[in-house]
Amino acid sequence: MTNKIFSIIVTFNPDLLQFADVLEFHLNTNVDSLVIVDNDSNNSLEIHDLIQKLTKKKSIIFVNLTKNEGIAYAQNEGIKKAFESNCTHIVLFDQDSKIPHDFVENLLEQENELNILGYKVGAIGPVYIDPRTKNFYPLIRIKGIFIKKVWPERESEKNIKASFIIASGSLIKTSTIKEVGLMDDSLFIDCVDIEWCFRAASKGYLLFASKSTEISHAIGDKRVRSLGREISIHSPLRRYYMIRNNLILSKIQWVPLGYRARIVFGLVLNVSIHLFDVSFKKEYVKFTFKGILDGILNKKGAYR
Known part of the structure; x- marks a missing residue:
């Protein structure tokens, strides 16, 4: 064929x-x-x-x-x-x-x-x-x-x-x-x-x-080193989607246990690193907690 x-x-x-x-x-x-x-x-x-x-x-x-x-x-x-x-x-x-x-x-x-x-x-x-x-x-x-x-x-x-x-x-x-x-x-x-x-x-x-x-392929707006790790810094809105959607994924049956554990245990670390490194902390905090809330409530679609 x-x-x-x-x-x-x-x-x-x-x-x-x-x-x-x-x-x-x-x-x-x-x-x-x-x-x-x-x-x-x-x-x-x-x-x-x-x-x-x-x-x-x-x-x-x-x-x-x-x-x-x-x-x-x-x-x-x-x-x-x-x-x-x-x-x-x-x-x-x-x-x-x-x-x-x-x-x-x-x-x-x-x-x-x-x-x-x-x-x-x-x-x-x-x-x-x-x-x-x-x-x-x-x-x-x-x-x-x-x-x-x-x-x-x-x-x-x-x-x-x-x-x-x-x-x-x-x-x-x-x-x-x-x-x-x-x-x-x-x-x-x-x-x-x-x-x-x-x-x-x-x-x-x-x-x-x-x-x-x-x-x-560039992931994120920039790459920085923090606490011995190289991470991608994203805009507050993109962080919202990443946090929300990863939490949604953690509840899907075909998502592997290892990835679910990574989501839960990595959330605090990633949030802490980004708060330490980004200059737009107030906006970042707002989108971070909105992402966590919407992820827990399983809210999907466009940010609103």
């Missing part, structure tokens, strides 16, 4: 010059179509005009949402377009993801190798490098109540098994999505990829990050 690949890029108020540059990278890859889903950006008309200029190079489907329902909802809209076209795989991307021309071929090749070895691959993505520090991000492997950080540069295996992978750059078969289900759009943003990976794992799928390809 011939592979048919759709790349799905979600946009929200992108810098048009930077996004045009990102699109040039994607247009040079071996995918059948790009699906651009815009989350009600202020410059959605300009995004549409930019896409119109580029459609001669490759098929581009533009989905213009009239309300920002969150990244998971937008990803699902793109996935549905892929379903309509009967494609075999989708690849999810953020609006700033620049990729090499052989990115998709590399992941398809590694997925095929893993399938031949008998692995049930749920998703396979690249390894990620922080553009600010030039360091690899670790992967997380959970066994029971224990959590292990796996550093790509120290691993001999080309395809590293992980408990979850970052959504941006992940290659997933559409048949897998149909079995596992779409992204949980009630989470709005943050932890969406983690929840989906745990749900896939509960159905026997495995997640991999392949050293065959890399993506430069």
Whole structure:
């Protein structure tokens, strides 16, 4: 069966010059179509005009949402377009993801190798490098109540098994999505990829990050060292979603015990570290406690 690949890029108020540059990278890859889903950006008309200029190079489907329902909802809209076209795989991307021309071929090749070895691959993505520090991000492997950080540069295996992978750059078969289900759009943003990976794992799928390809990916607004650890500093609103959604995940049956323990025991430490390092303490305290409360009460959707 011939592979048919759709790349799905979600946009929200992108810098048009930077996004045009990102699109040039994607247009040079071996995918059948790009699906651009815009989350009600202020410059959605300009995004549409930019896409119109580029459609001669490759098929581009533009989905213009009239309300920002969150990244998971937008990803699902793109996935549905892929379903309509009967494609075999989708690849999810953020609006700033620049990729090499052989990115998709590399992941398809590694997925095929893993399938031949008998692995049930749920998703396979690249390894990620922080553009600010030039360091690899670790992967997380959970066994029971224990959590292990796996550093790509120290691993001999080309395809590293992980408990979850970052959504941006992940290659997933559409048949897998149909079995596992779409992204949980009630989470709005943050932890969406983690929840989906745990749900896939509960159905026997495995997640991999392949050293065959890399993506430069910045997590958080900046990275700082605090109490001997390197952490990402996020905006108060993003911290709200991270705290709330992790607490929601702690109550889901297919989320591993080790991750639940990490949520509970890590909450106090992470809150303390961020309060020590951020300059916007008053606003941060407000969003932190709102996130804790809404997480306990299981309030979902957009912040309100």
